[in-house]
Amino acid sequence: MRRVIIFGLKDYAELAHYYLAHDSSDDVVAFCVHRAYLPADQMFLGLPVIPFEEVASIYPPGDYFFFVPMSPKAMNRDREKIYLAVKDMGYQCISYVSSQATTFGNEIGENCFILENNTIQPFTKIGNNVALWSGNHIGHHGIIRDHVTFTSHVVMSGHCDIGAYSFFGVNSTLRNALKIAEGSFIAMSAAVVKDTEAWAVYKGNPAIKMDIPSTKMRF
Ligand SMILES: CC(C)(COP(=O)(O)OP(=O)(O)OC[C@H]1O[C@@H](n2cnc3c(N)ncnc32)[C@H](O)[C@@H]1OP(=O)(O)O)[C@@H](O)C(=O)NCCC(=O)NCCS
Incomplete structure (x- = not known):
């Protein structure tokens, strides 16, 4: 079972959580956004929300996977930016089919x-x-x-x-x-x-x- 962090707190993130929970063997352990977007209680759907700036020290690459299910905004380049940033940190991204x-x-x-x-x-x-x-x-x-x-x-x-x-x-x-x-x-x-x-x-x-x-x- 892969332990997965989902990037985002909007519709795509909520849907990704739903699909992974109901139709995969992956285990979603947390959500992640940049510090400026952290919700006050640092929780979403009963899971912790971790600042992107700190995520690697809490959930080390190698032990955890990422999923970046973002919208096509800016011709998919916003999603590309985060996907590449996550990879630069050493994470492997899952795919959901x-x-x-x-x-x-x-x-x-x-x-x-x-x-x-x-x-x-x-x-x-x-x-x-x-x-x-x-x-x-x-x-x-x-x-x-x-x-x-x-x-x-x-x-x-x-x-x-x-x-x-x-x-x-x-x-x-x-x-x-x-x-x-x-x-x-x-x-x-x-x-x-x-x-x-x-x-x-x-x-x-x-x-x-x-x-x-x-x-x-x-x-
Ligand atoms: C191309 C698109 C962005 C145009 O949106 P828009 O710029 O807001 O266009 P408007 O609604 O202001 O319409 C402008 C004109 O183009 C026409 N028009 C809009 N979309 C059209 C389309 N897909 N095909 C043909 N004509 C279209 C309108 O009827 C209107 O004509 P008029 O000036 O004669 O009244 C929109 O059609 C589109 O494809 N959006 C993507 C929708 C989508 O797939 N969403 C995914 C949801 S999961």
Whole structure:
């Protein structure tokens, strides 16, 4: 049984605690946030909340694991920052893959948060720090690179290459064999029919590039 510290105190952290408690053999021992965000009683869901600045002296890397299940804010770069900071401290991050997801021995990296009813078809690889919210179709012979978020009910057809930091809104759809460039923001319900440009926003059916960089998106 791995002893796990969860970073954060918001919805994602609460959900991660729920999923790990109900659907894994991992044991969540504490939550962790930067000192400035510590709650007055230093407790959350009946567990201690430890300042990030001190966590390594209380729960040493090697004996404990981390999980950083944060939202896609700032095109996944906020989650990347904490994930890399935790790794720099010497921790290994766990990945959670729902027992209700369908997988086929896929390569899946660390700090991934993969919820129920995702179908990840054979020969598709998933990098580090990837969130697949519920119900996505992740087609065969594809690759999802690091720091990506799929929200829900996205269809990624076969042979797609998903660039790092990308975000997919609910119900978006990708034609087969597309190359989605780094930092692409695909709006909800967009139907992407051709390769995308880096750090661009796409909307509509067929999806059209918007006049705003994805780094300016607020969600
Ligand atoms: C791209 C997105 C961010 C646009 O949001 P926004 O900037 O707040 O847009 P607004 O709601 O102000 O709408 C601006 C215009 O775009 C249209 N629009 C908004 N989203 C659209 C979409 N996904 N596709 C097509 N048109 C869209 C609106 O109808 C509106 O049109 P109008 O000016 O003719 O009235 C939003 O559509 C989106 O995809 N968000 C992600 C949602 C999501 O997946 N959340 C995950 C929850 S788990």
